[in-house]
Amino acid sequence: MVRALTAGGELLGWWAALTLLWIVLIGPVDTLEWVVGAGAGLLAAAAARGARRAVGDR
């Protein structure tokens, strides 16, 4: 349970940070960009967690 919560928290953190990064780096900010950014952020968050675990958990 704690493990799942930790994983969810980490994913949420990555997702928030990466979506924010997307919004900062693109040009015009409209609703569609938020939707696309949030989707891409979620994919990237999963990849970031995988990469972090690959490096950290030996």
Added chain:
Amino acid sequence: MNGWTAAGTALLLCGFAPAACGVATGRASRRVPAQNVATTLLSLVFLLLAQGFARPAYVDTALVLSVLGPAGTLLFVRLLADQLADHPPGERRLRALTVGNYVAVAAVVLPLSAAAGPGRAMVKLLIIGVLLALGSWVATRAVHAAAAMGHGRGAPAEGMSGDR
């Protein structure tokens, strides 16, 4: 021509061109650090020219290069690890190049940020600056690790042992 395009052109001719020469000639111990410098300077040239021509969209070229430049250098460090180990670049020269990169990034990104004013454009410029500085640091660290293999043969440097 305004001050930004003049600065961009000057950096292109006096900074990037010699660095590109360094990439094209000599041993790997010179080419790889020179590649690190060249991609950093080219990214800064893109930033200056984007500001000079008032085309904010061109900033994206600098953003892409700030990520792909260090990645390319890491790739060549890996591919040319043997040559770097045989003829390691000088520690002082490597450090000087890295510090030079930091100074160049700060000298370009800070005035551009001031010109952009508070807002998303400024945050984007600062992110590009941080990416450039971090990329330069990571690439130099990789070159150091490859060179350390040459200094102490048989004792692989951290991150270069290939056992992961």
